Amino acid sequence: MQIYSFLFKWKKNCQPIFKKNVSLQSVRTMYVCSNQLVAGLEKTKKKCMSQIENKLEISRLLRNWYQKHKRELPWRESSDPYIIWISEIILQQTRVAQGMDYFLRFTGRFPDVASLASAEEDEVLKYWQGLGYYSRARNLHAAAKDIMERFGGVFPQHYKDVISLKGIGEYTAAAIVSFVWNQPYPVVDGNVFRVLSRLFAVDTPIDTPKGKKAFTELAGVVMDPEYAGWHNQAIMELGALQCVPQNPDCGVCPLKERCMAYGAGTVQSYPVKQNKTKTRDRYFHYLYINYKGKTWLSRRKGKDIWEGLYEFPLIETDRAVDFAGLQETDAFRRLFAGAGKLDVSVGLSGVKHVLSHQILYATFYRIEIERENEALQSFLSVPVEELDKYAVPRLIHIYLEKLE
DNA sequence: AATACGGGGTT
């Protein structure tokens, strides 16, 4: 029973990092889980003491490793919550190398909350062009306005206020308050899932609410709350550089003696995932319509890909069709009714564009018309040389590059 | 609980 009183004390120390009160049993499970020497635990308080040392030792090893191996990144030079915020949003589901230029350009143009809040959404999207997950940019913009109104333009410090902002979830809120103010909230991102699942050989699927909860608790247990920010960066960096998804070089890992998966030779089988994403095929026919140096665009609206971005008039079919087939569609006939004779050429055909849940097969037609007709009124008329002012999806950009 | 949301890199 001695062990329980000790665990209780331990739990009390760690309590601030848990959002809800957790049961003693749950703490014990985590505690046992957070150490390899599961069998030795039930013995003495002294033994237990050394295990606690072990727990802190993991955090210490991570931080030491981090000091030696961390990358120099621009946002790591800053302690401005705004800068950290921007970097975290850009880095969601995005590699550092891919987001770097965007970060520099974005913070150059929008150096603080006020400048972002007062910008037009179209300009914010333009700065996001090509990065993907465009709701991040729209939410960033909305959140900046929100900060102006609700917090007087000052970035909030309380976790509950931070997470109340659009586009900021558990991970990003924890990252901001721990990096900037060293608040003891554990971060749980793809890296942390991987490191922890291997370190403690946890086979709970990470892509379920249950898995997320379990790993968040475990992350809180492993973290030394006194060095929360440092620890959080360290464990993510380890996942990014050392404990990589495939073929990690475990021989040089600072945690190899403590890694249960490494000990069992099962590193490759972690983390466990349950849901496989399924994709669907779509067939896009873009119409680059020309008349007196002008063309036409439309702004995509909600509940589909690329919300807020611009594109050429689009006809989507449910199967692959050639131009003859396209001409027969109602959409095509309506669009060109009264436009006179069409001079059609194929700009790009059979472009395959892969998204996370869709595979797009796109063809671009360049169509000269004789007259502006009624149907074109519902589109935005744009001088051809001003096309680059509009934020467009990567797929459209590929075609624009070819036009030059 | 499951799925949608981009684009690019690695193996």
Place this chain on the structure above:
DNA sequence: AACCCAGTATT
């Protein structure tokens, strides 16, 4: 082709 990336919001 499959998997993953400093995840979040919606259904």
